[in-house]
Amino acid sequence: MVLPSLEFLLSSAAAGAALALLSMGITLTYMTTRVSNFAHATMAIIGAVTTLLLLDRFFAGLRDSPLYYTLFLVSPLLAAVVTGAVAVIMYVTTIRPLIKKGTGLIGLMIATLAFDIILNNLLTLFLQLTPAQTVGRLLEANVKGYLVPVSIPLVGYMYPHRLFLPILALLVGIGLHLFLTRTQFGISMRASIENPQLARIIGINVERVYLVSWFLSGATAGMAGSLLAFEMPGISPAAAYLYIVSIFAGSIVGGLNSIYGALAGGFLVGSMEAIVPVFISDVYQLVTGEYIDLLRYQRMFSFLLLILVLLVAPEGLAGIKWRGIRRG
Amino acid sequence: MLRVESLNVGYGKFHIIFDVSFEVKERTIFTIVGPNGGGKSTLLNGIMGIATVFSGRVLYKGQDITRVPPHEKSKYGIGYTPQTDNIFPGLTVMENLMMAAYGLGESMARDRIEKVLAYYPALRRRIDAKARNLSGGERQMLAISMNLMRDPEFIILDEPTSGLAPIIAKDLLKRIVGMRDELKKTILLVEQNAKAALEVSDDAMLLVSGRSEFIGKAQALLKDEELGRKYLGVK
């Protein structure tokens, strides 16, 4: 399969789109509050769990109705509300008090790690306390259990969520762009990122801008997670521990100081992770006739990209460009 | 209009301003002069609540505003243009002005922007340019326009003429006088160009190493030969 099928490309694009959303969210809170949020992947998993619960409890009854596919509208939105709220709680109870106290960058990172561990373990607890049957289904849920492939002209049969993820990422990207350039509040967000002190002086409530940025970050993580629920077989809280590295990779590849960069970087890293291992093992098989399974090393690729960007372009990331958005 | 009572200001644990008191009367220009690094900007930042106020009070129209958060101060009718980083370079001129009018309501914001552009026609030509592409003079115009957006009664300007060509600087100073005489504003000004500024000011303070060495009529400071020679390079 050196020439990839359309289905494979679409599923890679879906993985890329999910990571684009997630990297964008991590970049957003980094740009506003200078916090590298290690709890971001767990928020995506919460979004996924919300969706699986919804499927199990609510949409299961709609199985044969056309309403079933409103799932792709309802669940990302609901997940977004849930994780947006979690992010706001995290910011208000943990991050903001520490920033006010003058905690340094590393201290804040440790705080997000600590919050992540609390959140992740609470999620584990929650999943285990829900009746056993559901847990089993939730943890092993994948596309096959819940979705029926639909026929799409030109493409043939495919799972619908794979289309929804890229569309959602695109919509969020466009929406965010409009928000940041066309609305007063969006522009004030950019202003607060550029120069929070001046923003305060001219009367912008920077604190509220930060709060909203955390909400948006959490909400987009929930949306991505919601659709990832179908893409990742066996969602579990533990998956977050590795996934966060890919999210950071996307964000850093995108420059960590640009929302559009993060969308692009996340898409690149996410789709590369899916495509490159398969491509290499296919080529290897073609040349040597032996099969090697590289897909289980797929997270290595995001890590290698991360290191490559950090070491090849340290100036671009750590240098001059950064000064402009550093908090006064 | 603005009274500062034995203010002590600094950044973190650095103590920079020591027991400074003064009063700015309505519709006057109060000018702070002094050598570089003397703490002039820090004092203004303390008044705005950006730097840390260790002790002392800031009264505005008799109200204690020392602990009012900076973004609330604009609602009191105080406009501040810092010495550096006083525009958003990544935003367009229009966006900068819109931000300065944040929360005013659309029609009023448009109205004000229109007024300001009439006052500074040069800005209108660059309205969609990113602010980082403006010339030094245009930047300063934009910064002061942003200050005026909310039609503040009390205007604080930190070295508005620095880095400007002499002719433009002179014009700007004239406009500041115009703000007092025609627009009926009260102005707290920090100026490097001491002589020119003091000539048009009502009251003045000389700030050296964080302490006030002189407070009084601007003319008196201008005439004080010893202080003038020592700190201001005035002959």
Place this chain on the structure above:
Amino acid sequence: MVELSALMIELGNIITFVMVVLALNLMAGFAGIPNFGMAVFVYTGAFVVGALSVRFALLLLAVLDPATLEALLNKPSYKPYVGDMSLVEIILFKTMEPTINRTLIPELSSIISQNLVLALSVLIFTFVVAVFLGVVVGVISSYAAVRLKEDYLAIALLAFSEMMVQVFFAQTDSLAGGRYAIYAPNMWPSELSSVAAALPLGVKPELTLGLILAIGLAALTYLYAERIANSPMGRALRAMRDDEFVLSTYGRDIAAMRLRVMMIGGALAALAGVIYAMNFQPVVKATDYTRLAWTFVPWAMMIIGGMANNLGVVLGAVAIYVGRKALEFALPELFDALKAVGLVTEAAAVDVIRAVAPNIFVGVLILLMLYLRPKGLVEEMPGRTLGDKLRELKEKFSR
């Protein structure tokens, strides 16, 4: 009654954490390198024990006693896995195969214990290679450390550790077990074990030896960390952590110092991994060396004790370890009580709660510490350390 051997293993675990925390404190507390990738350092030591020592012992046996090796590896039950591979090939590629590993290691262990030369060689090999690899990982990390701003550095080190341990080694079965656990070989010669067996403890002599070794190493580590703290280098390191200006003035020297600290800290952490895998943990498995267990928990211990404070972090390690264990043991009791009152019905929940509660406990503790006592419970004296204080006291008394 809790068994003595169980207590000794817990003590060994604590000592492992003490060493890891002291090493982390050198890197993060003194040198200001936010090492969020501590797990890979510890795993390096465990990897040497589980994967390299075994192969080294077998290769050495090929030279010392080929007949025994032949008998050891030439088993019909291994045939399906090894085919007609040569002995060296089997040693290199097949010793981590779970079926082979499970029978091979106990047999190898008893051969090692009967052969003084082999045992000592394997012991020395293990320690030398662990130190060497620990230094290598330290050098790699400090390569990043001189190039990256602190938050990037933290992310890069975390990513490095996760990728190496949780992806690469965890997925490469033939290298070090990967998805399957592998067994740690015994390295003690019978000459030593019989001495330890003479002690009236009633525990496995190897455990006694391991614990003695662990205590010795931890004590040396502590003395070394204190010496660093009191040296001009330690002072410079602390100054550099607190003041960017010093960093820019002495940039060169400090880069060299950071390199040294990362090398030494790396070696110490790898040694901790060795004593842990060798003595206190029956199996070696990459996925056990998680970021939570070997990076986050040590950070928590360090923060509780106060960064750059050697005594403080040792106390922090003991406190957090004991606290987590206490929770694990107390929770079932609590549950029984709740069940008696009728508040809980699910018996299965106990296991989950036992698994998550100690983690939530450290998480909450960290947040509280960051907020209430960011400098730790035992605050660091500026420019002074415990050593200084003791010296002052001594002077006072001698007068």
